[in-house]
Amino acid sequence: xxxxxxxxxxxxxxxxxxxxxxxxxxxxxxxxxxxxxxxxxxxxxxxxxxxxxxxxxxxxxxxxxxxxxxxxxxxxxxxxxxxxxxxxxxxxxxxxxxxxxxxxxxxxxxxxxxxxxxxxxxxxxxxxxxxxxxxxxxxxxxxxxxxxxxxxxxxxxxxxxxxxxxxxxxxxxxxxxxxxxxxxxxxxxxxxxxxxxxxxxxxxxxxxxxxxxxxxxxxxxxxxxxxxxxxxxxxxxxxxxxxxxxxxxxxxxxxxxxxxxxxxxxxxxxxxxxxxxxxxxxxxxxxxxxxxxxxxxxxxxxxxxxxxxxxxxxxxxxxxxxxxxxxxxxxxxxxxxxxxxxxxxxxxxxxxxxxxxxxxxxxxxxxxxxxxxxxxxxxxxxxxxxxxxxxxxxxxxxxxxxxxxxxxxxxxxxxxxxxxxxxxxxxxxxxxxxxxxxxxxxxxxxxxxxxxxxxxxxxxxxxxxxxxxxxxxxxxxxxxxxxxxxxxxxxxxxxxxxxxxxxxxxxxxxxxxxxxxx
Numbered sequence: 001x002x003x004x005x006x007x008x009x010x011x012x013x014x015x016x017x018x019x020x021x022x023x024x025x026x027x028x029x030x031x032x033x034x035x036x037x038x039x040x041x042x043x044x045x046x047x048x049x050x051x052x053x054x055x056x057x058x059x060x061x062x063x064x065x066x067x068x069x070x071x072x073x074x075x076x077x078x079x080x081x082x083x084x085x086x087x088x089x090x091x092x093x094x095x096x097x098x099x100x101x102x103x104x105x106x107x108x109x110x111x112x113x114x115x116x117x118x119x120x121x122x123x124x125x126x127x128x129x130x131x132x133x134x135x136x137x138x139x140x141x142x143x144x145x146x147x148x149x150x151x152x153x154x155x156x157x158x159x160x161x162x163x164x165x166x167x168x169x170x171x172x173x174x175x176x177x178x179x180x181x182x183x184x185x186x187x188x189x190x191x192x193x194x195x196x197x198x199x200x201x202x203x204x205x206x207x208x209x210x211x212x213x214x215x216x217x218x219x220x221x222x223x224x225x226x227x228x229x230x231x232x233x234x235x236x237x238x239x240x241x242x243x244x245x246x247x248x249x250x251x252x253x254x255x256x257x258x259x260x261x262x263x264x265x266x267x268x269x270x271x272x273x274x275x276x277x278x279x280x281x282x283x284x285x286x287x288x289x290x291x292x293x294x295x296x297x298x299x300x301x302x303x304x305x306x307x308x309x310x311x312x313x314x315x316x317x318x319x320x321x322x323x324x325x326x327x328x329x330x331x332x333x334x335x336x337x338x339x340x341x342x343x344x345x346x347x348x349x350x351x352x353x354x355x356x357x358x359x360x361x362x363x364x365x366x367x368x369x370x371x372x373x374x375x376x377x378x379x380x381x382x383x384x385x386x387x388x389x390x391x392x393x394x395x396x397x398x399x400x401x402x403x404x405x406x407x408x409x410x411x412x413x414x415x416x417x418x419x420x421x422x423x424x425x426x427x428x429x430x431x432x433x434x435x436x437x438x439x440x441x442x443x444x445x446x447x448x449x450x451x452x453x454x455x456x457x458x459x460x461x462x463x464x465x466x467x468x469x470x471x472x473x474x475x476x477x478x479x480x481x482x483x484x485x486x487x488x489x490x491x492x493x494x495x496x497x498x499x500x501x502x503x504x505x506x507x508x509x510x511x512x513x514x515x516x517x518x
Contacts (some may be wrong), residue, residue: 003028003066003183003211004049009058011041011048013440018044020235022058026183031205032213033222033244036232037308038444038472039433042215045232046070046185069181071173071189077160084156086171087142090178094135101126133180145174148200149193153360167192167360177204184212188443190221191469194358194495217444217472219244220498262302272296311428311475313451313482318388318458323349325387325461325489326370331379333362333369338377340366340513349384352483352490354500357510363493364394364465366510370491371463390459392450394466394493400438404429404449407438411453427452428475443470451479460488467492468499 006024010017018041026032034042047053049060050070062068077086104123111119134141146152149170154163160171169192176184190198198221205212205225216222222244229240229247240247272292279285280293327346332338339362347353355363369376371391400407408420415423424434427448438446447470454462462483468476476499483490483503494500
């Protein structure tokens with residue numbers, strides 16, 4: 001049974017086409033991975049099928065009475081609500097049904113025999129829906145999901161207004177999973193989850209009976225939960241049965257076949273054109289030349305997809321730092337209340353350290369306290385000599401209406417237009433991206449702009465807070481390569497072991513230091 005049908009979809013922004021005549025069909029129970037490079041239109045596709053965005057052309061058809069759950073990170077949470085309030089709101093439709101049930105019970109006392117029979121039938125239908133959706137064990141389901149995604153560590157009675165963007169995303173994901181819709185639409189759900197909670201979500205999706213469409217650049221996660229791949233590339237959407245590894249094999253084989261057919265056709269075209277050019281003027285051979293020209297005119301020419309710019313990240317390195325990068329003495333970090341035990345730690349020149357552990361235990365707070373951006377609760381931080389620090393923050397703090405070029409020039413006013421454009425292009429951004437406002441770019445494209453500013457600054461210490469969030473596979477691989485050859489020191493927060501294991505010399509598990517329960 002088809003849940004969603006998309007027919008002849010075309011859409012673009014200004015003169016930049018995103019989709020051209022795309023069709024798509026989602027069947028009940030399908031677990032789909034929606035993949036593609038940054039900026040290919042994955043999030044735009046989600047916005048179109050959820051009717052948050054009207055396409056230029058095409059039809060979107062949902063089957064009747066389908067409940068759709070969309071993880072939209074821009075959803076506004078109600079003010080003065082607790083985490084528990086938001087999660088209970090997932091069952092609003094069931095509470096509405098309970099009210100309807102109570103109304104039916106009140107009517108039964110005055111109903112005629114015929115009316116009573118109809119009311120009893122309606123009551124039975126509602127009761128069945130309540131039982132099938134675990135209405136009478138709602139509190140335990142909320143506790144189970146909150147525990148699985150680490151929300152109990154934050155506290156279910158915490159006001160949502162005081163939470164970070166990552167914590168808010170966790171709440172929206174938990175609410176969505178509790179709603180158990182007929183189809184889940186998940187746009188990079190692992191971005192703000194730590195390893196333990198990614199594992200929990202993986203198990204949940206493996207056992208999920210209904211359909212889902214998942215956008216993710218975490219290929220290990222994707223491989224474990226999906227059975228179909230839809231690949232977005234060059235304004236087209238192509239279907240592949242199986243996991244991501246199978247897609248790669250089939251895609252590479254198809255690409256080689258296409259390139260081989262293209263070369264063969266180009267050779268044939270060259271030969272035909274040469275014959276026409278040499279023989280069209282001669283009376284004796286004009287007919288043969290015209291025949292070959294007709295063949296050329298009717299030929300269905302093979303086109304190769306345009307090669308997308310591949311990012312190249314080469315960090316500019318400053319003079320060598322002193323032997324000591326930093327050391328702390330009895331450092332306690334936190335906002336108002338302690339998040340850590342007293343820490344006496346140090347990093348020396350050349351060390352590359354990964355900070356791991358559950359979200360909300362103070363990893364980012366520790367980095368910002370070391371950098372002097374926030375005051376510790378107690379203790380001291382001593383920074384080494386000749387440090388040139390590059391800091392990549394996890395979240396952009398506010399909406400940015402600069403173009404990419406303006407944003408880069410703000411930090412590097414001495415660059416010529418050619419130098420600025422070249423620097424951005426090396427990070428995998430096209431001319432259209434470079435001239436676009438940052439706010440309209442995808443999360444991955446925005447991350448590439450921030451990385452561009454970072455690699456063009458001379459540094460000997462990189463402090464990176466979740467740098468792989470939103471980045472596509474090629475950009476992640478290139479970033480990993482660049483960090484491995486970087487001669488300076490690195491502090492990195494990351495929840496992807498397959499990314500940081502080949503980069504760092506040591507792993508600090510921050511769960512050993514935190515005062516929070518994990």
